[in-house]
Amino acid sequence: MSTAPLLEVTDLVVEVDNGKRILPVLDGVTFSVDAGRTLGLVGESGCGKSMTALAIMGLLPQGFRVKSGDIKLDGKSLLSMGPDALRKLRGSVMSMVFQEPMTSLNPVFTVGDQIGEALRLHEHLNAADARTRAIEMLRAVQIPAPEERVDNYPHQLSGGMRQRVMIAMALACRPRLLICDEPTTALDVTVQAQIFSLLETLQKEMGTSIILITHDLGAVAEMADDVAVLYAGKRAEAGPVATILDNPSHPYTRGLMSCTPRLRLGSAALTPGHTLAEVRGMVPPLGQFEAGCRFSPRCPMADAHCHAAPPPDVHLGASQTVLCWKVTQEQAA
Amino acid sequence: MSVVSMDKSPSVAEPAVVLASKPQNPQVEALLLFLRNGTAALGLSMMAIIVVMCLIGPGLYGIDPYAIVNVPFAPPGTPGALFGTDFLGRDILAGVLIGGRPTLIVGCVAAAMTIGIGVLIGCMAGYFGGWIDRALMKFTEFFQVLPALLLAMVIVSIFEASLLTITLAIGIVGWPQAARLTRAEFLRIRDLEYVRATRTAGARDFYLIFNTILPGALPPIIVASALTTGGSILFESGLSFLGLGDPNMMSWGVMIGQNRNYLLEAWWTVSIPGIAIFLTVLAISLIGDGINDALNPRMRKR
Numbered sequence: 001m002s003t004a005p006l007l008e009v010t011d012l013v014v015e016v017d018n019g020k021r022i023l024p025v026l027d028g029v030t031f032s033v034d035a036g037r038t039l040g041l042v043g044e045s046g047c048g049k050s051m052t053a054l055a056i057m058g059l060l061p062q063g064f065r066v067k068s069g070d071i072k073l074d075g076k077s078l079l080s081m082g083p084d085a086l087r088k089l090r091g092s093v094m095s096m097v098f099q100e101p102m103t104s105l106n107p108v109f110t111v112g113d114q115i116g117e118a119l120r121l122h123e124h125l126n127a128a129d130a131r132t133r134a135i136e137m138l139r140a141v142q143i144p145a146p147e148e149r150v151d152n153y154p155h156q157l158s159g160g161m162r163q164r165v166m167i168a169m170a171l172a173c174r175p176r177l178l179i180c181d182e183p184t185t186a187l188d189v190t191v192q193a194q195i196f197s198l199l200e201t202l203q204k205e206m207g208t209s210i211i212l213i214t215h216d217l218g219a220v221a222e223m224a225d226d227v228a229v230l231y232a233g234k235r236a237e238a239g240p241v242a243t244i245l246d247n248p249s250h251p252y253t254r255g256l257m258s259c260t261p262r263l264r265l266g267s268a269a270l271t272p273g274h275t276l277a278e279v280r281g282m283v284p285p286l287g288q289f290e291a292g293c294r295f296s297p298r299c300p301m302a303d304a305h306c307h308a309a310p311p312p313d314v315h316l317g318a319s320q321t322v323l324c325w326k327v328t329q330e331q332a333a
Numbered sequence: 334m335s336v337v338s339m340d341k342s343p344s345v346a347e348p349a350v351v352l353a354s355k356p357q358n359p360q361v362e363a364l365l366l367f368l369r370n371g372t373a374a375l376g377l378s379m380m381a382i383i384v385v386m387c388l389i390g391p392g393l394y395g396i397d398p399y400a401i402v403n404v405p406f407a408p409p410g411t412p413g414a415l416f417g418t419d420f421l422g423r424d425i426l427a428g429v430l431i432g433g434r435p436t437l438i439v440g441c442v443a444a445a446m447t448i449g450i451g452v453l454i455g456c457m458a459g460y461f462g463g464w465i466d467r468a469l470m471k472f473t474e475f476f477q478v479l480p481a482l483l484l485a486m487v488i489v490s491i492f493e494a495s496l497l498t499i500t501l502a503i504g505i506v507g508w509p510q511a512a513r514l515t516r517a518e519f520l521r522i523r524d525l526e527y528v529r530a531t532r533t534a535g536a537r538d539f540y541l542i543f544n545t546i547l548p549g550a551l552p553p554i555i556v557a558s559a560l561t562t563g564g565s566i567l568f569e570s571g572l573s574f575l576g577l578g579d580p581n582m583m584s585w586g587v588m589i590g591q592n593r594n595y596l597l598e599a600w601w602t603v604s605i606p607g608i609a610i611f612l613t614v615l616a617i618s619l620i621g622d623g624i625n626d627a628l629n630p631r632m633r634k635r
Contacts, residue, residue, distance in 0.1 A: 057533055059529070059532060059533065062462075062463075087535050087536075087537065088535060089535070090532070090533055090534065090535035091533065091534035091535030091536075092535060095533060095534065096530070096533040098526050098529065098530055099526075100526050103525055103526040103527060104526040104527050104529075104530045105527055105530070106527040106531070106545060106548075106549065107527075107549065108548045108549050109548070117531065117534055117536070118534040118535060121534065121535050121536060121540070122535060166530070169530070169534065170533075170534075
């Protein structure tokens with residue numbers, strides 16, 4: 001395995017032009033994913049997780065554009081590539097699994113056709129070969145009776161099976177990078193566990209790097225090797241999963257962790273536990289960010305300094321990075 | 334590719350679906366629904382009879398529709414002329430049988446042209462959006478505000494009235510509706526997740542338009558094309574009635590147009606081709622409604 005990371009996102013700034021004003025969406029997001037590893041990208045809705053994914057795929061919606069920063073895949077900048085070169089990478093070198101398995105499959109084609117699509121587009125396979133490969137992929141994602149399922153239409157499959165089909169589609173060309181945008185949000189917990197273990201198995205087999213976009217820290221703990229927490233377009237905290245979950249240093253990460261429900265069963269369920277915490281307030285809408293630290297309006301520890309100036313990135317230990325004045329002050333003390 | 338171990342059997346986790354799903358092709362399902370629908374089946378059989386009569390009728394009947402076979406204005410029931418004769422003494426039945434051919438051809442070809450132009454423009458406008466959409470829709474509106482019949486009359490009058498120019502004229506004035514319909518469907522489907530998923534699989538615009546979005550947009554377009562065929566037949570008849578039909582080609586519209594001055598003295602000369610047009614358009618409409626019901630997912634629940 002090479003030591004250079006497969007994907008490097010450096011100081012990524014994405015803006016949207018809504019016709020009246022230009023608003024920042026992502027502001028200096030930096031992270032990297034090593035080959036064969038999994039990065040958890042965590043944050044509330046509206047923090048820029050999906051925009052980061054779309055920026056990597058080169059599929060930002062109309063009006064959005066990358067202002068500065070760089071995205072390097074295997075050392076090559078994706079931002080300087082032409083649309084056709086980028087299109088050739090999509091589906092073959094990098095691919096994506098979407099959140100909604102119910103709407104992510106085309107209702108008018110069989111799942112076999114759709115899994116074979118990337119193969120026909122990139123490897124120019126004929127219909128028979130694509131079908132054979134589709135059956136192999138269905139078997140790889142542990143769908144029973146793949147020879148029959150290959151001719152099914154999406155409405156004949158359950159949510160969990162559709163998400164397996166989505167994964168089969170995304171992995172058909174053995175991509176080196178797989179972006180999963182909340183792949184299990186629409187599924188129930190037992191299926192969620194199956195999907196995660198499936199992704200891990202396939203990752204080991206193919207050496208694919210995964211970016212797992214989620215707001216569920218439980219999923220991150222289960223799947224990811226590294227984690228990056230996004231808040232309002234900025235990277236609040238990043239580092240290895242064990243370190244971050246063991247020692248969350250940004251108040252937002254701590255807030256997210258205290259929001260994760262813990263299961264109490266048996267007699268423990270009868271005793272009153274503490275109520276689930278919340279991070280008060282909402283993610284500010286685009287363009288209405290605080291001048292200082294963007295999290296300061298919701299931060300229980302914020303003081304005048306936090307409201308006045310944006311904090312710098314601080315390194316904690318070997319691999320953890322935090323964006324917080326409090327940590328800076330602690331380190332200085 | 335090596336097979337991943339199957340230690341966790343997913344079939345245990347999702348048994349209900351395995352039982353519930355009976356592989357049934359949606360196209361087959363729609364066809365069955367269509368045939369089970371009484372009025373649609375009636376329309377289809379009417380249409381089949383009409384087409385067969387137009388194809389083999391003239392040969393079986395054996396009377397030249399252009400030949401003068403009897404006295405002018407012989408009433409229906411006259412021996413040798415079952416449906417009577419027209420103002421020249423030509424056999425009406427022979428005319429109706431042979432006249433179906435140009436009528437149906439003009440109807441189908443003009444409808445195909447209408448749908449073809451409309452779908453192409455609607456696809457481009459709906460898929461690309463932005464200035465392409467605005468430009469194409471202004472162009473469409475330009476054609477929409479022109480009175481269709483007048484424009485067609487102008488086109489036919491400028492060029493000579495032949496089957497080709499009439500077909501072209503109908504196709505040119507009819508497409509805006511199909512374009513707007515296609516555009517609306519594209520706007521709806523364009524941003525659905527499965528289109529995004531196909532785009533992330535590395536598909537080109539061309540592939541997305543014709544292989545991903547268009548199949549999903551087809552149901553209303555298919556229904557519209559059936560109704561457009563009926564409309565085109567009426568349009569051709571209207572033009573012919575006004576004397577702009579191809580005079581060398583006996584179509585139902587031309588028969589009505591040539592005999593329209595004698596409507597009060599000899600009703601059959603106009604009414605019998607009129608009934609033929611009526612039945613044909615009715616059959617096509619019934620088929621169109623039947624397709625609509627069969628493709629409408631809400632109907633399947635009933």
